[in-house]
Amino acid sequence: MNQSFRLENIGLINRNKKLSFKFNGKVYYGYEGDTLASALIANGVHLVGRSFKYHRPRGFFGAGVDEPYAIVQLYRNGETEPNIKATEQELFEGLEATSVNCWPSVNFDIGAINNFLRIFLPAGFYYKTFMWPKSFWFKVYEPFIRKAAGLGVASIKHDKERYEHKYEYCDLLITGSGPSGLASAYAAAKNGAKVILAEDKSRFGGTLLTSEVNIGNQSGKEWAESIISELKEMPNVIVKNRSQVFGYYDHNMLVMSERVSDHLPKTKKFHPKQRLWYIRAKEVLISSGSIERPIVFGNNDTPGVMLSSAAKEYLKVYGVLVGKNPLIFTNNDSGYETAIEFQKNGINPIILDTRKDPKSEIVDEAKNLGINIKFSYVVVAAKGYKKVKSADIAKISEDKEQLGIVENIKCDCICVSGFWTPTIHLASQSGNKTKFKEDIDAFVPGISKQNETTLGAANGTYTLEETLKKSFETGHKLSKEITKKDNKISFPNVIEKKSTAHDKFWCVPLPKGKNYKRFLDFQNDVAVSDIEIALKEGYRSIEHVKRYTTLGMATDQGKTSNLNGLQLVSKIENKVVPAIGHTTFRPPYTPVSIGAIVGREIGKHSKPTRKSPMHSWHEKNNAIFVDAGVWLRPRYYKQGNENLFEGSKREAKNVRTNVGVCDVTTLGKIDIKGPDAAELLNRVYTNSWLKLPVGKARYGVMLREDGIVMDDGTTTRISENHYHMTTTTAQAANVLSHLEYYLQLVWPELNVNVVSTTEQWAGAAIAGPKSRDLLSKLFPNSDVSNEGLPFMGFIEGDLFGVKARIFRISFSGELAYELNVESDHGIFMWEKIMEIGEAFKIQPYGIEALSTLRIEMGHVAGSELDGRTIPYDNSLEGLVSKKKDFIGKRSLSRKAFKAEDRQKIVGVIPLDKKTSIPEGSHLVKDFNAPLPNPKLGYISASCWSVEHDNPFSLAILKDGKNMIGEKLFVMSPLKNKVIPVKIVSSHYVDPKGERVRS
Amino acid sequence: MLYIKCPHCGWRSQNEFSYGGDATVKRPELGKEVSDKEWDDFVYNRKSLRGKHWELWQHLSGCRQWIKVERDTATHEIFKTLKASEEIS
Numbered sequence A: 001m002n003q004s005f006r007l008e009n010i011g012l013i014n015r016n017k018k019l020s021f022k023f024n025g026k027v028y029y030g031y032e033g034d035t036l037a038s039a040l041i042a043n044g045v046h047l048v049g050r051s052f053k054y055h056r057p058r059g060f061f062g063a064g065v066d067e068p069y070a071i072v073q074l075y076r077n078g079e080t081e082p083n084i085k086a087t088e089q090e091l092f093e094g095l096e097a098t099s100v101n102c103w104p105s106v107n108f109d110i111g112a113i114n115n116f117l118r119i120f121l122p123a124g125f126y127y128k129t130f131m132w133p134k135s136f137w138f139k140v141y142e143p144f145i146r147k148a149a150g151l152g153v154a155s156i157k158h159d160k161e162r163y164e165h166k167y168e169y170c171d172l173l174i175t176g177s178g179p180s181g182l183a184s185a186y187a188a189a190k191n192g193a194k195v196i197l198a199e200d201k202s203r204f205g206g207t208l209l210t211s212e213v214n215i216g217n218q219s220g221k222e223w224a225e226s227i228i229s230e231l232k233e234m235p236n237v238i239v240k241n242r243s244q245v246f247g248y249y250d251h252n253m254l255v256m257s258e259r260v261s262d263h264l265p266k267t268k269k270f271h272p273k274q275r276l277w278y279i280r281a282k283e284v285l286i287s288s289g290s291i292e293r294p295i296v297f298g299n300n301d302t303p304g305v306m307l308s309s310a311a312k313e314y315l316k317v318y319g320v321l322v323g324k325n326p327l328i329f330t331n332n333d334s335g336y337e338t339a340i341e342f343q344k345n346g347i348n349p350i351i352l353d354t355r356k357d358p359k360s361e362i363v364d365e366a367k368n369l370g371i372n373i374k375f376s377y378v379v380v381a382a383k384g385y386k387k388v389k390s391a392d393i394a395k396i397s398e399d400k401e402q403l404g405i406v407e408n409i410k411c412d413c414i415c416v417s418g419f420w421t422p423t424i425h426l427a428s429q430s431g432n433k434t435k436f437k438e439d440i441d442a443f444v445p446g447i448s449k450q451n452e453t454t455l456g457a458a459n460g461t462y463t464l465e466e467t468l469k470k471s472f473e474t475g476h477k478l479s480k481e482i483t484k485k486d487n488k489i490s491f492p493n494v495i496e497k498k499s500t501a502h503d504k505f506w507c508v509p510l511p512k513g514k515n516y517k518r519f520l521d522f523q524n525d526v527a528v529s530d531i532e533i534a535l536k537e538g539y540r541s542i543e544h545v546k547r548y549t550t551l552g553m554a555t556d557q558g559k560t561s562n563l564n565g566l567q568l569v570s571k572i573e574n575k576v577v578p579a580i581g582h583t584t585f586r587p588p589y590t591p592v593s594i595g596a597i598v599g600r601e602i603g604k605h606s607k608p609t610r611k612s613p614m615h616s617w618h619e620k621n622n623a624i625f626v627d628a629g630v631w632l633r634p635r636y637y638k639q640g641n642e643n644l645f646e647g648s649k650r651e652a653k654n655v656r657t658n659v660g661v662c663d664v665t666t667l668g669k670i671d672i673k674g675p676d677a678a679e680l681l682n683r684v685y686t687n688s689w690l691k692l693p694v695g696k697a698r699y700g701v702m703l704r705e706d707g708i709v710m711d712d713g714t715t716t717r718i719s720e721n722h723y724h725m726t727t728t729t730a731q732a733a734n735v736l737s738h739l740e741y742y743l744q745l746v747w748p749e750l751n752v753n754v755v756s757t758t759e760q761w762a763g764a765a766i767a768g769p770k771s772r773d774l775l776s777k778l779f780p781n782s783d784v785s786n787e788g789l790p791f792m793g794f795i796e797g798d799l800f801g802v803k804a805r806i807f808r809i810s811f812s813g814e815l816a817y818e819l820n821v822e823s824d825h826g827i828f829m830w831e832k833i834m835e836i837g838e839a840f841k842i843q844p845y846g847i848e849a850l851s852t853l854r855i856e857m858g859h860v861a862g863s864e865l866d867g868r869t870i871p872y873d874n875s876l877e878g879l880v881s882k883k884k885d886f887i888g889k890r891s892l893s894r895k896a897f898k899a900e901d902r903q904k905i906v907g908v909i910p911l912d913k914k915t916s917i918p919e920g921s922h923l924v925k926d927f928n929a930p931l932p933n934p935k936l937g938y939i940s941a942s943c944w945s946v947e948h949d950n951p952f953s954l955a956i957l958k959d960g961k962n963m964i965g966e967k968l969f970v971m972s973p974l975k976n977k978v979i980p981v982k983i984v985s986s987h988y989v990d991p992k993g994e995r996v997r998s
Numbered sequence B: 001m002l003y004i005k006c007p008h009c010g011w012r013s014q015n016e017f018s019y020g021g022d023a024t025v026k027r028p029e030l031g032k033e034v035s036d037k038e039w040d041d042f043v044y045n046r047k048s049l050r051g052k053h054w055e056l057w058q059h060l061s062g063c064r065q066w067i068k069v070e071r072d073t074a075t076h077e078i079f080k081t082l083k084a085s086e087e088i089s
Helices: A036-042 A110-116 A125-129 A136-148 A179-190 A220-233 A308-318 A334-344 A361-368 A425-429 A464-483 A528-536 A542-549 A562-573 A594-598 A615-620 A644-657 A677-684 A732-746 A771-778 A823-840 A847-857 A889-893 B036-043
Strands: A014-023 A026-032 A071-076 A079-085 A095-099 A163-175 A195-198 A237-240 A243-249 A253-258 A274-286 A290-292 A305-307 A326-330 A350-353 A372-375 A377-383 A390-395 A407-410 A413-417 A420-422 A433-437 A442-447 A452-454 A519-521 A623-628 A631-637 A660-663 A668-673 A697-703 A709-719 A722-727 A753-756 A761-767 A794-799 A802-807 A816-822 A904-910 A922-924 A937-945 A950-957 A967-972 A977-984 B003-006 B010-013 B018-022 B052-058 B066-072 B078-083
Touching: A014 A036, A026 A036, A036 A308, A163 A179, A163 A464, A163 A594, A179 A195, A179 A220, A179 A274, A179 A464, A195 A243, A220 A237, A243 A274, A243 A425, A274 A425, A274 A464, A274 A594, A290 A308, A305 A308, A308 A326, A308 A334, A308 A413, A326 A334, A326 A377, A334 A350, A334 A361, A334 A413, A350 A377, A361 A372, A377 A413, A420 A442, A425 A452, A442 A452, A519 A528, A519 A562, A528 A542, A528 A562, A542 A562, A615 A623, A615 A631, A615 A823, A631 A644, A631 A847, A644 A660, A644 A847, A660 A823, A660 A847, A668 A677, A668 A732, A677 A697, A677 A722, A677 A732, A697 A889, A709 A732, A709 A794, A709 A802, A722 A732, A732 A753, A732 B052, A732 B066, A761 A771, A761 A823, A771 A816, A771 A823, A794 A823, A802 A823, A816 A823, A847 A937, A847 A950, A889 B036, A904 A937, B003 B066, B003 B078
Parallel strands: A014 A095, A163 A195, A163 A274, A195 A237, A274 A452, A305 A413, A326 A350, A326 A413, A350 A372
Antiparallel strands: A014 A026, A071 A079, A071 A095, A243 A253, A253 A274, A290 A420, A377 A390, A390 A407, A433 A442, A623 A631, A660 A761, A668 A722, A668 A753, A697 A709, A709 A722, A761 A816, A794 A802, A802 A816, A904 A950, A904 A977, A922 A937, A922 A967, A937 A950, A967 A977, B003 B010, B018 B052, B052 B066, B066 B078
8 A cells, every 4th residue: 555645845755765554464564664553644544443332433643653543463573562652652663563452353343332322321320230239240341341441452472571670860851852951951051060861752852853843043853953963972971862751750860761772673692672771861951842632522532533642743744734724713813824834735624613703823824835725614523433524613602601603614634723731740650739720721830849850842931932942041050069060051042923812611511412522531531421420420520420420430531631621610519720720740640561561570580599508419310499578499319200299208218317418508697796795695595595505505595675575596605795696598688677777776785786697607417326436437537425525515626627606506306416607618618518428328308307396396486486476485494594684584474475275386186197187277176166166275286206207386376385186177278188187296306305405 | 660779789679678676766775665555556446547647668789778767648749768877857
């Protein structure tokens, strides 16, 4: 198909590069520099989609970010993306797009029947209709809404594209490269300020690209180009196109999304698709311009009805005619500028001006060019279904209430201008208290909360000279305060055509006997009648009206509809617009892809993975890993076809009979030094620490101030003023912060330093009856006898030339030791242990066996110290000093904590000695009791006891002290299990603790 | 994201810090007899103020120092930051 709506001698596109693309399966051609929208219009395609609710035909309404209609499904490089605005998507070779929200095709859409049923789909339709019966929701309503609603389809494939985040700091962030953005950026850059200038579109210059002005003897476009090229050369300036600043957050933090590769057929190697910039700016200059607003009339959603500024942009930037027989409908001078451009390019437009007798240079120019202008005229309704074919027009009375005789005139597009709405989104997001400006009938920024200044059209300033002057001044002044430089810039001579006041007319009354749909929100199909219904039904607050009718809630967030909606509410309510107020502007200003928000934090990059120095050995030896917080730990070492149960049982049994080795590097380690170290430990732990001798370790429990157990572990006195603390893997970071809190804020008089050494030490636990024999071979020069290294003793040893710390501590209940060497020697230590241990039938064991061993010993761990238990609950009351004070002690005298029937840890065995008990199950007296069945306790940890060869669990049970020997039931509704059990002591193996001391 | 001036490191983004609650709460001295009421007030009872408020933050991913920050809970404006050792005036 030829580009029959393309003009030869106008536009900024590259005619030397022809691009082919597909829309709804059909091949078209456009040029480099086109958007999908401009290329389709050049080919005479105006039907691009169907509307959300009534499935009415949809065309193009704007030429950029404000577009409510032209939303397509895009296909690029084997991926698909929904809800792309055709007006923003740049054309590339091979682009493919399809219409959304229509079935079976955009030309014949079954959903369009809604259009004829629209009496049944008024405001609040979903709220009213889908309320009852309740059972219908899942089966009938939800599937129906899901099918009928929504725009594009999200890809279910993994997104292979790369997205990046970037942090940047600057003196001035300037959002928008129109006249105010360029002038302020230039002035600030000349003063040496660090400037970021962000432009949403691919071309810099904003309205300067389409307006007939002269700045310093250059056209607006030439001036913009010269400023941009100078800015690009300056080292203190970052100039970014295709970059939308979409959010203004606290403390002048703004977020910008840069579409790095979306305009290319394929993302280049090592480039991201999009980049999200987090920018902390000292000052923000908002130069986001304004968006033309429509005038509301009958069938104003017909394809071919569009903003007059968009028609001008298609013509001047893309060399594309939106129609060959245009009708311009305006209430201000902007419509004339579009008409003049048409006329200059050989197309004869007709202007309908709602004003009676406007006088200005622009109007005069249009008259002089011989353009047909009808004053005090309005469009009553557009005619045509899939494209405008004609318009019903009429004269309107001076009070704008009465229509004259309706005439029909032929036209193929209607370009509407209802004056301009400043883009105040960013200012409002920053906390700016906006105010209503009467002369432009719109809100503008008022009092700033953060360091933000709005310039030019975004501030309601519509003359170029004033805009440039103010912007140069502001850029200069703000940068001068930061850089203390004062480089004056000469102000260029500006020539522009003077315009006159607009007519505050926004909605054409319905002619007698006609019931045309007059749309306010084009994307969500919200018509004048919907707002009227909402107000009749008692909705008053504009926020409620918005949510009830969905006005302004679509992906365009009402950029073209909000103000007209307010006008309507104000008219019906008989209140002025500022008394109604506008709805809250929230980020993002435009839709941002989820990929950009997530950035690189996907898959393995979503959190760090910590590995012990022995990780490669575990990998080589068939370890099956499990996530333990951010650590990756061996769960068991698989032999043959073993499953987890078999493998962990074998490993645990080997510890009980021979010797095993477990990687305990992940345990938190804190180095504590200083003359008051013992005093600190004495205050932090519940037991007493002042008399611990050098070379001895002690087990300790620490509480939070509310008396709940925070963590446990052993701490060893390495030398007089030097301690080595261990924490659980999970609580390592919290314990360090906890110690720092008390040292820095509560007891700054204590002379102690704490530092995390978790990653400095590699740890291996050697456990089992043969562990001493193994140790004596590992350290032939050290005395590791029961006398030389007694239980809870500590010595330093020489491991074949490597310095090692040897702690005689046990988590398994067996005779056991823990070796620490510097991390770099971890693998050496591990291999030596395995090599020499072979003679003692050593086997490595994972954390599943580790759990089994500690559970059957009744040692508490994370599943019991779960932030809900006190020392008594864990049978740790013997460790609570009665003499000294410590963190959380006062809370232990709370009534509930001293209750006679307080929960306590117990052991649980199934009566059949076979059935495994699911963790998390509840303990009840009678499993047949009516619900809610009183819960007596819960299973905190379960294992298969290798010592007794039957299941064994730990539980926290109410009045546990007096429940030993009782028979109860374990209930797990999730696993559909009821198991009769017996309550026993939590110390199921070696209750006297003889082995660890042997 | 807030921008907090660490008295030790200078201006840093909020994501380097962790929040630590009311900075005006004083822990009763060790070993001192404390009534249930006093202890409850120390452990549990906090005012949920709207407006200026002294709070604790720890510069977790920086110098690891606990600092005091005077912040407006409604507007997020930060007026002043102090080292742990400095008294709130």
